[in-house]
Amino acid sequence: MKKQRIAVVGAGTAGLATATLLGRQGHAVTVIERANSLGAVGAGLLLQPSAISALSEMGCLEHMQQYGQRIDALFGWTRSGRAIMQVEYAHLGEKNDVFGLGVHRSALCHVLDTALETVPHDRWFGCEVSSIGQSDRDAVVAFRRDAEIHREAFDAVVIANGSASQLRPPALVRFDREYPWGAMWMIRPLTENLAALNRPHLQQKYDGSAVMVGALPTGCIPDADGTPMLSLFWSLPVSEISDWRAGRIDLALWKTQVIALWPELEPLISAIASPSELLPATYRDVIMSRWAQGRVGVIGDAAHAMSPQLGQGANMALLDATALASAVRQCENWDEVWGQYYRVRQGSIRFYQRMSRFLTPLFQSRMVGAARGRDLALPLSHRIPWVRRQMAETVAGRKQRWIL
Numbered sequence: 233m234k235k236q237r238i239a240v241v242g243a244g245t246a247g248l249a250t251a252t253l254l255g256r257q258g259h260a261v262t263v264i265e266r267a268n269s270l271g272a273v274g275a276g277l278l279l280q281p282s283a284i285s286a287l288s289e290m291g292c293l294e295h296m297q298q299y300g301q302r303i304d305a306l307f308g309w310t311r312s313g314r315a316i317m318q319v320e321y322a323h324l325g326e327k328n329d330v331f332g333l334g335v336h337r338s339a340l341c342h343v344l345d346t347a348l349e350t351v352p353h354d355r356w357f358g359c360e361v362s363s364i365g366q367s368d369r370d371a372v373v374a375f376r377r378d379a380e381i382h383r384e385a386f387d388a389v390v391i392a393n394g395s396a397s398q399l400r401p402p403a404l405v406r407f408d409r410e411y412p413w414g415a416m417w418m419i420r421p422l423t424e425n426l427a428a429l430n431r432p433h434l435q436q437k438y439d440g441s442a443v444m445v446g447a448l449p450t451g452c453i454p455d456a457d458g459t460p461m462l463s464l465f466w467s468l469p470v471s472e473i474s475d476w477r478a479g480r481i482d483l484a485l486w487k488t489q490v491i492a493l494w495p496e497l498e499p500l501i502s503a504i505a506s507p508s509e510l511l512p513a514t515y516r517d518v519i520m521s522r523w524a525q526g527r528v529g530v531i532g533d534a535a536h537a538m539s540p541q542l543g544q545g546a547n548m549a550l551l552d553a554t555a556l557a558s559a560v561r562q563c564e565n566w567d568e569v570w571g572q573y574y575r576v577r578q579g580s581i582r583f584y585q586r587m588s589r590f591l592t593p594l595f596q597s598r599m600v601g602a603a604r605g606r607d608l609a610l611p612l613s614h615r616i617p618w619v620r621r622q623m624a625e626t627v628a629g630r631k632q633r634w635i636l
C-alpha cells in the first residue's frame with residue numbers, strides 16, 4: 233500500500249507495538265493516548281514464549297530481558313500441597329531455549345515505546361478519543377484535549393484502547409461483560425526473606441475454586457533502582473472489591489488465612505498495614521464477530537479481552553500487532569488487510585477465548601464440583617505426555633486450534 237495516515241488509539245502493548253511496526257514501513261502514524269504519559273501503572277504480566285518470539289521479531293527482546301525475570305514453569309498447589317498445575321516450557325520438547333518473562337507492565341510499555349521513538353511518528357498524549365466515524369474516503373477521530381473536542385481525518389484507524397473500550401463498532405460486538413471475579417494485587421521488592429518465591433516460576437495456591445493466591449517474579453521497573461519485584465494476586469468476587477477499597481474487611485483474619493494457605497508469604501503479608509495497599513483489578517470478556525469495518529480495525533484487549541487465567545493479554549496484543557503489520561505490508565487496500573488479519577488471527581483468538589471461558593470457573597467461582605473435578609483431572613493429565621505437551625503449547629500462547 234502507498235503511504236497511509238494511520239491513527240492508533242491507545243498506547244498500551246497493542247498500540248505501541250502496532251505503531252512501531254507500521255512506522256517502520258514508512259506510514260504516517262499518530263498515537264492518540266488519553267493518559268498524559270506512560271507511568272509505572274499496573275502490576276506484573278507474564279510474557280509467554282509466543283510474546284517472546286514477537287518481541288524477538290521486533291528486535292526488542294534483548295531490551296526486554298534487561299527488565300524481565302525469566303520464567304520456566306507455572307505451578308499451582310492445593311492447600312494440602314497437591315500439585316494441580318505443573319506446566320513447564322521444557323514439556324514443549326524443543327531444542328531451542330524456550331522461556332517466558334515476568335515483567336512489569338510499565339517495563340513492557342517502556343521497551344515498546346523506546347522502539348517507537350526510533351521511527352518518525354506523532355504522539356498526542358492527554359487526548360481521550362470519544363468517537364470514530366468513517367466514509368469511503370477516510371476515518372475521522374474525535375478526541376478531547378484541554379476540555380475541547382477536536383476532529384482529525386486519517387486513512388485508517390486502529391483501535392487499541394483496552395478491554396473497556398467504548399469505541400468498538402457496536403454492530404461487531406457479540407458479547408461484552410465484566411467478569412464476576414477479579415483480583416486485589418500488590419507489587420513489592422523480592423527481598424531475601426522471600427527466597428522461596430525467587431524462582432523462575434509463576435506460583436499459585438488454591439483452596440477449592442473460591443480461593444486463589446498467585447505470585448509472579450516481575451523483574452524491575454524502569455527508572456527505579458533496579459530492585460527485582462514480586463507481584464502478588466488475591467482472587468475475589470468483584471462484589472467484594474468495594475469492601476476492600478473502603479477498608480471494610482477484617483485484615484488480620486485475611487492475613488491469617490493467606491499465611492495458613494501459603495506460609496512462605498508470611499514476610500510479605502505480615503507487613504501489610506492497610507487493605508488499601510492492595511489495588512483492584514477487574515476483567516472483561518469481549519467477543520466480536522469480526523475485528524474490522526471499512527477503515528477501522530480493533531486489536532488487543534479492545535478486540536478480545538479475556539480473563540487473565542491463561543496469562544495471554546499482552547501476548548495476544550503483540551501477536552495482533554505483528555499480524556496486522558504483516559497484512560498491511562502485503563495487501564493493497566484496507567479490506568484486504570482486515571481479511572488477511574482475520575484469517576491469520578481468528579484460530580488463535582477463538583481458541584483462547586473458549587479455553588479461558590472454560591478454565592476460569594475452575595479457578596475463580598464457588599462451584600465446589602468444578603474444583604473437585606479440576607483437582608482430580610489435572611494431576612492425572614500431567615502424566616500423559618501428549619496432554620502435557622498440549623498444555624504447555626496452550627500456556628505458551630501458540631495454539632491455533634483444539635488439536636494441533
Ligand SMILES: Cc1cc2nc3c(=O)[nH]c(=O)nc-3n(C[C@H](O)[C@H](O)[C@H](O)COP(=O)(O)OP(=O)(O)OC[C@H]3O[C@@H](n4cnc5c(N)ncnc54)[C@H](O)[C@@H]3O)c2cc1C
Pocket residue numbers: 241242243244245246247264265266267273274275276277278337359360361362392393394395397531532533534540545546549
Ligand atoms: C493501567 C493499566 C494497568 C494494567 N495492569 C495490568 C496488570 O497488572 N496485569 C495484567 O496482566 N494486565 C494489566 N493490564 C492489561 C494489560 O496491559 C493488557 O491485557 C495487555 O497488555 C493488552 O494490552 P492492550 O494494548 O490491548 O490494552 P491496554 O494495555 O489496556 O492499553 C490500552 C491503552 O489505551 C488507552 N486508552 C483507553 N481509552 C482511551 C481513549 N478513549 N482514548 C485514548 N486512549 C485510551 C489506555 O490509557 C491504555 O494506555 C493493565 C492495563 C492498563 C490500562
